[in-house]
Amino acid sequence: MRTAVGWEQHSVGVARLRESFAALPPGAPVRLAKRTSNLFRGRAGAGPGLDVSGLTGVIEVDGDVAEVQGMCTYEHLVEVTLRHGRIPLVVPQLRTITLGGAVTGLGIESTSFRNGLPHESVLEMDVLTGSGDVVTTKPGDALFDAFPNSYGSLGYASRLRIELERVPEYVALRHVRFDGADALAAAVSTIVEHRVWDGERVDGLDGVAFAPDELYLTLARWTDEPGPTSDYTGQEVFYRSLRRRTTDRLTVHDYLWRWDTDWFWCSAAFGAQHPVVRRLWPRRLRRSDVYWRLVALDRRWHVGDRLDRRAGRPQAERVVQDVEVPVDRLAEFLAWFDDEVGMRPVWLCPLALRRDDAERPWPTYPLTCGTTYVNVGFWGNVPVGPEAPSAPRNRAIEAKVDELGGHKSLYSEAFYARADFDRLYDGANLARVRAAHDPDGRMTDLFEKVVGGR
Numbered sequence: 412m413r414t415a416v417g418w419e420q421h422s423v424g425v426a427r428l429r430e431s432f433a434a435l436p437p438g439a440p441v442r443l444a445k446r447t448s449n450l451f452r453g454r455a456g457a458g459p460g461l462d463v464s465g466l467t468g469v470i471e472v473d474g475d476v477a478e479v480q481g482m483c484t485y486e487h488l489v490e491v492t493l494r495h496g497r498i499p500l501v502v503p504q505l506r507t508i509t510l511g512g513a514v515t516g517l518g519i520e521s522t523s524f525r526n527g528l529p530h531e532s533v534l535e536m537d538v539l540t541g542s543g544d545v546v547t548t549k550p551g552d553a554l555f556d557a558f559p560n561s562y563g564s565l566g567y568a569s570r571l572r573i574e575l576e577r578v579p580e581y582v583a584l585r586h587v588r589f590d591g592a593d594a595l596a597a598a599v600s601t602i603v604e605h606r607v608w609d610g611e612r613v614d615g616l617d618g619v620a621f622a623p624d625e626l627y628l629t630l631a632r633w634t635d636e637p638g639p640t641s642d643y644t645g646q647e648v649f650y651r652s653l654r655r656r657t658t659d660r661l662t663v664h665d666y667l668w669r670w671d672t673d674w675f676w677c678s679a680a681f682g683a684q685h686p687v688v689r690r691l692w693p694r695r696l697r698r699s700d701v702y703w704r705l706v707a708l709d710r711r712w713h714v715g716d717r718l719d720r721r722a723g724r725p726q727a728e729r730v731v732q733d734v735e736v737p738v739d740r741l742a743e744f745l746a747w748f749d750d751e752v753g754m755r756p757v758w759l760c761p762l763a764l765r766r767d768d769a770e771r772p773w774p775t776y777p778l779t780c781g782t783t784y785v786n787v788g789f790w791g792n793v794p795v796g797p798e799a800p801s802a803p804r805n806r807a808i809e810a811k812v813d814e815l816g817g818h819k820s821l822y823s824e825a826f827y828a829r830a831d832f833d834r835l836y837d838g839a840n841l842a843r844v845r846a847a848h849d850p851d852g853r854m855t856d857l858f859e860k861v862v863g864g865r
């Protein structure tokens with residue numbers, strides 16, 4: 412059972428972090444030495460990294476506030492906060508995403524329609540910058556505001572003070588079917604505005620589009636009412652239940668990790684949803700980090716490409732992306748996506764920024780305050796033929812999302828020209844903040860990380 416580590420142990424972890432920074436060869440780039448990752452693009456060059464092994468826990472929980480170390484996974488964090496009857500305001504779906512990773516890399520989940528993104532419930536954080544200082548920063552500071560979507564290019568968060576919300580033991584679900592994306596988008600707008608659907612409160616909201624005329628919103632309501640609950644860590648697979656059931660009940664714990672067990676639906680690629688394989692696949696290994704390691708092996712040894720070649724199939728392009736489009740352009744985006752990319756299912760997650768000050772949006776990922784967006788997630792391979800290495804579908808998605816007034820997350824591959832990248836992610840502001848906190852350029856610049864694969 413995990414417990415809070417306390418401040419003394421935190422100081423030891425920070426001292427170890429500082430020592431490892433000081434031990435880096437002069438001028439060497441600064442990198443993390445971290446055991447898990449949910450990044451989907453390649454990273455060049457290993458070299459020595461920062462020792463973050465003492466920064467993986469919860470420091471303390473005090474009512475609706477928690478002090479958390481930067482590399483604490485959400486699985487660990489939630490295990491501790493649930494014992495206090497609380498959870499972070501947004502809990503990304505994958506167990507090994509860390510708090511620091513979600514804040515710098517923009518996590519999202521079904522509470523984002525009312526609680527915004529993970530960085531919007533951070534009250535204060537300590538950041539190890541490229542100058543080797545650990546700086547305490549708050550909302551409104553240039554470093555704090557530029558940090559979300561900076562992917563470690565401005566420094567590494569070692570401690571974050573975050574808000575929590577109370578939760579009961581269970582979640583009641585309704586899976587509501589829509590015959591078209593326009594109707595679903597209209598329902599999203601209504602729920603974001605009123606937080607109610609058909610007279611019932613909505614606490615969590617996400618959805619899946621299986622086909623142009625078969626889309627579902629899953630409406631979650633926190634509840635204390637006792638009763639039977641479903642278990643999707645066994646033989647049943649959560650995403651399939653959306654088409655079979657109109658209502659369901661889960662424990663809060665199981666609701667939070669409902670997508671992790673089968674990495675949304677992506678575990679099918681490893682056979683993990685086949686009844687025979689599933690029975691043999693140990694339950695404790697039905698987790699996104701296990702599938703992630705399998706994907707890493709595939710990428711290393713090009714297993715999929717070899718199989719495609721042997722079977723005479725066209726070369727496939729990997730299209731693993733999450734994009735945000737304004738809710739009133741969702742139907743247009745999905746129709747275009749069907750024509751140009753053709754991948755289903757896709758995950759839908761509505762979000763609206765919590766920050767309501769239009770003068771002070773988050774510059775490195777400048778969504779508009781007061782606008783509802785829908786995050787569209789799609790993760791798979793598209794057969795395109797010999798031009799696959801030049802990533803035509805990924806490039807087309809970047810252009811379309813920009814045309815529709817949306818934004819693309821940067822956890823996966825990106826292909827922007829420098830000028831477009833700087834326009835979309837406020838490169839000028841990033842450069843200013845970097846110059847102030849990292850005058851020798853020890854942290855790799857965001858463009859070089861994301862597009863240059865460094």
Ligand SMILES: Cc1cc2nc3c(=O)[nH]c(=O)nc-3n(C[C@H](O)[C@H](O)[C@H](O)COP(=O)(O)OP(=O)(O)OC[C@H]3O[C@@H](n4cnc5c(N)ncnc54)[C@H](O)[C@@H]3O)c2cc1C
Pocket residue numbers: 443445447448449450451481482503504505507508509510511512513515516517518519520562563564566567568569731733788790822
């Ligand atoms: C297939 C797929 C689906 C995804 N779906 C979702 C989703 O549905 N919801 C969601 O919320 N997210 C999703 N993500 C994205 C994920 O939240 C981000 O990639 C996040 O940054 C991963 O966090 P991590 O802790 O695993 O960090 P890592 O993968 O280890 O690192 C990610 C980046 O963050 C930097 N970083 C890590 N820790 C810190 C820190 N403490 N301070 C500063 N920088 C740091 C690293 O340098 C690196 O650039 C998905 C990713 C993938 C690959």
